[in-house]
Amino acid sequence: MRDVYAIGIGITSFTRLEFPLSEIAAYPVMMALKDAGIRKVDHLYVANMGSGRVNHQTGLASAVVDTLSLTPAGAEVIENGPASGGSAVKQGFLAVASGMHDVVAVTGAERMREVNNLEVTEFVATLTHPLAEYIYGVTLPSLAGMFTRAYMDKYGVTSRHLAMVAVKNQNNALLNEFAHIQQAITVEGILDSPEALTNNPYVADPLRFFDCCPVSDGGASVILATREVAEKTGRPLVRLAGIGQATDTHCVHERDEPTDLLAVRRAAAQSFKMAGVSPSDVGVAELHDAFTILEIVESEEVGFFKKGEGHLALERGETQIGGKIPINPSGGLKGRGHPVGATGVAQVYEIVHQLRGEAGKRQVADPRIGFTCNFGGFGNNVVCLTFAREN
Amino acid sequence: MKREIYAYRCRKCGHLHYPYRMVCAKCGENEHNEFDPEPLPTTGTLVTFTELYALPGDFEVPTLGLGIVELENGIRITGQLQIDEPAGGMKVIGEVEVVRSEEYEKYYGMIFREA
Ligand SMILES: [Zn+2]
Numbered sequence: 001m002r003d004v005y006a007i008g009i010g011i012t013s014f015t016r017l018e019f020p021l022s023e024i025a026a027y028p029v030m031m032a033l034k035d036a037g038i039r040k041v042d043h044l045y046v047a048n049m050g051s052g053r054v055n056h057q058t059g060l061a062s063a064v065v066d067t068l069s070l071t072p073a074g075a076e077v078i079e080n081g082p083a084s085g086g087s088a089v090k091q092g093f094l095a096v097a098s099g100m101h102d103v104v105a106v107t108g109a110e111r112m113r114e115v116n117n118l119e120v121t122e123f124v125a126t127l128t129h130p131l132a133e134y135i136y137g138v139t140l141p142s143l144a145g146m147f148t149r150a151y152m153d154k155y156g157v158t159s160r161h162l163a164m165v166a167v168k169n170q171n172n173a174l175l176n177e178f179a180h181i182q183q184a185i186t187v188e189g190i191l192d193s194p195e196a197l198t199n200n201p202y203v204a205d206p207l208r209f210f211d212c213c214p215v216s217d218g219g220a221s222v223i224l225a226t227r228e229v230a231e232k233t234g235r236p237l238v239r240l241a242g243i244g245q246a247t248d249t250h251c252v253h254e255r256d257e258p259t260d261l262l263a264v265r266r267a268a269a270q271s272f273k274m275a276g277v278s279p280s281d282v283g284v285a286e287l288h289d290a291f292t293i294l295e296i297v298e299s300e301e302v303g304f305f306k307k308g309e310g311h312l313a314l315e316r317g318e319t320q321i322g323g324k325i326p327i328n329p330s331g332g333l334k335g336r337g338h339p340v341g342a343t344g345v346a347q348v349y350e351i352v353h354q355l356r357g358e359a360g361k362r363q364v365a366d367p368r369i370g371f372t373c374n375f376g377g378f379g380n381n382v383v384c385l386t387f388a389r390e391n
Numbered sequence: 392m393k394r395e396i397y398a399y400r401c402r403k404c405g406h407l408h409y410p411y412r413m414v415c416a417k418c419g420e421n422e423h424n425e426f427d428p429e430p431l432p433t434t435g436t437l438v439t440f441t442e443l444y445a446l447p448g449d450f451e452v453p454t455l456g457l458g459i460v461e462l463e464n465g466i467r468i469t470g471q472l473q474i475d476e477p478a479g480g481m482k483v484i485g486e487v488e489v490v491r492s493e494e495y496e497k498y499y500g501m502i503f504r505e506a
Contacts, residue, residue, distance in 0.1 A: 118448040125447060132410040133469050135491045135498040137447055137455050145441030146459060153439075153479055205442040251410060253459045253467040258438060 001097040005230035006238045006387065007223050008036025009349045014180040014218035014337035016113045021048075021055045022063040024339075025109035028221035029068055032105065036223045036233055042101035044068075044075040047088035047108035048341035051077070053123055055111055064107065081127050082290065083376030084108060085220070085344020086383025090243050092224045102226050108346065109219035110339030120215050124340070127377045129251045141212055143252050143378040144291040145204030150258045151293060152206065155308040159206060163187045164314055165292040166210045169328050172321060173335025175362035180216045180337030211292040216337030220346035236356045242277070242386030244270025252378050261301045263382040264373060268302035271371070275386035279303030282325060282386075283367025284354045286347035288375035289332040295319075298373050299327060302384065321362055329354065329362045344374035344383060355389040394487040394499055398466055399426035409466045433485040434506060435462035440477045449493055460485065460503055470501035482506040 010031025017024055025046055033039060046061040057063070065075035080087035085108035092106040112120050125139040133143075151157050167187055173179035190200040190210045200208045230237055246266035249255055255262070272278060279302060287302070289295035296310040304325050305313045313319060319327040330336045330350040333343060351370035353359045370387040398409040402425045406417035409431065415421045440458035456472030460483055471490050474483070483503040490500035 117445075121445060122447045129410060135500050136457060136469060136471050137443065137450055137491060138457060138469060139443065139445070139447060141445060142441050142443045142455075142457050145443065146439040146457065149441065149479070150439040201444065202442070203445050205444075207441075251469065253438075253469045254409075258459065 002099060003227050004093045004096045004224050004240045005227060006240060006348065006352045007225045007230045007233050007235065008032040008034070008038070009222050009352045010035060011178050011220040011346060011349050012218050013178050014216045014339060014346070017111065017217040021051055021057060021109060021111040022060060022067055024111055024217060024219040025060065025064045025107050026067045028219045029064070029105050029107045032221040032223045038103065038223070041070060041073055041103045041105045041223065043073055043095055043104040044070060045088040045092050045104065045106045046075065046077045047084035047106070047345060048077055048110060049079055049081055049084050050110060050112065050123055050340065054115055080381055081376035082288070082340045083344060083374045083381050083383050084341045085346065085348070086372065086374030086385060087245070087344070089222065089224070089240070089345060089348055089385060090245065090383060093240050093243060096224050096226060103229055104224050105221060106224060106345060107219060107221040108342035108344060110341040111217045112215050112339060113217050117215060132251050140290070140378060141204040141207060144293060145207045147252070147258070147378070148206055148291070148293040151297065154259050155311070157293070157296060157311045159191060160187060161296065161311040161314060162207070162211050162292040163191050165289065165295050166190065166334060168320055169289060169332040169334040172329050172362060173331025176331050176336060179331040179335050180214050181331065181335045185210065207291060207293070213290050213333040213338040216339045218337060218339040218342050218346070220342045220349045222345060222348050222352065237390040238352050238355045239388050239390055240385060241388040242271040242273070242275030244268060244274065244384045246270070246382055248380045250377070250380055261297055261379045263379050264298050264301040264375065267382040267384040268373065271384040271386045272303070275388060277369050277386060277388070281369045282371045283369055284329060284351065284364045285325060285327050285371040285373070286330060286332065286350050287327055287373045288343070289328060289334050290338055290375065292334065294375065295327060295332065298375070302371070302373055321364055326364045329359065329364055344372070347372040347374060348385065351387050355387055395430040396468070396487060396501060397428040398431050399428055401426055407464070407466060409468060431466060431468065432463045433501070435460040435483060437477055437479060437481040437483050437503070438467065439479060440472055449491065458503065468501060470503050472503050474503070474505050
């Protein structure tokens with residue numbers, strides 16, 4: 001296999017966007033091409049989950065490649081639920097590593113706010129098992145609520161720990177001009193104040209409003225290329241060094257241990273092994289905090305902390321910018337937002353930004369290894385990527 | 392006729408599945424349909440639960456109790472709860488009833504109450 005480098009990155013604001021989905025997908029590709037100093041690619045991968053259902057548009061990749069005047073380059077949509085972004089980056093890697101293409105663009109985009117919140121919840125709930133989960137009214141927040149309760153019972157995680165994740169990530173988002181949520185919150189304000197039940201209502205007990213990521217529109221892109229092409233850009237060399245992917249049972253109730261996220265554990269281990277590094281080498285990570293509990297549990301499952309001790313590391317401030325292993329300096333899904341197809345690519349955007357040392361006010365001190373965890377379904381399809389800065 | 396929910400036992404190794412799979416999760420050796428259906432028991436223990444406040448649009452109740460129950464044969468199932476104060480480890484008993492109604496279709500599933 002050939003080495004593969006991330007040579008250009010681009011992103012839109014994550015918010016409500018009044019642009020067609022194809023433009024939300026295309027705009028960050030333009031930025032990423034400009035960032036890399038190139039005009040053409042051999043192939044385009046578009047990560048998206050809902051175009052057909054939410055936006056009444058199919059064949060999205062054909063629209064995006066055309067609006068960018070990149071025809072006749074090949075183009076296709078990669079759909080893998082909320083892990084579509086990670087999967088599309090993986091496909092881009094394979095295309096370059098195999099020798100089939102020298103330069104590919106990967107973009108992730110979603111326009112979810114074209115419909116109301118009920119329709120979004122319903123759309124995302126179609127990820128669940130049709131006969132054994134969906135028919136009951138099971139949604140992703142309800143799976144997260146049940147998981148959180150089991151975790152609290154077993155490991156002593158409290159609502160206060162969950163709120164600490166929300167506060168950390170929303171504070172980080174204040175340093176990110178592309179982040180959806182630009183609101184400073186405090187643990188006291190969302191848990192203890194007399195207004196807490198009004199401003200932070202329950203969504204899926206014990207999870208509350210501020211434990212859940214917002215519904216966002218947005219797009220993010222990365223250009224992947226060979227070392228030869230990467231060297232010509234004159235930019236810091238960031239190599240996509242490791243990829244891991246693992247699946248788990250479709251039904252959450254079938255998992256032997258209700259508090260394990262085995263697909264996260266396995267995908268992370270594969271990714272680190274391929275990159276030849278260990279979790280303790282990681283200097284900055286973007287983890288899939290669609291719900292606050294997930295950041296804590298993923299930080300354990302990927303190997304940053306022992307199982308059941310992620311909330312203790314959080315208490316000690318180890319996951320803050322400036323801590324031992326900064327997690328979600330971008331704001332994560334919680335602060336940056338979660339346009340489902342875009343998220344995995346937005347994680348890559350942040351890690352490349354950080355490894356280059358270009359992240360400005362939220363820059364982590366000189367990271368050499370960066371890591372992303374993109375979590376599909378309720379942990380039934382997970383993609384983990386490891387990046388290494390080489391010069 | 393009393394409605395039941397079925398689990399599926401592999402004819403090669405005896406492993407019991409819920410929900411249905413086309414290939415056995417344990418031995419991986421059987422052909423399509425080499426499973427024997429058997430009705431799930433209705434009593435078990437509540438493993439975890441939630442009260443959902445943000446419901447899918449077609450539900451006409453303000454909140455919905457959902458839980459994972461370990462049935463007496465060891466199989467776990469997701470179901471709706473009609474329990475005022477659920478608690479982990481609580482003994483529950485289920486009945487197959489309408490759990491979701493759409494315009495032209497009713498869906499049946501397990502609703503659990505405190506035993
Ligand atoms: Zn079998």
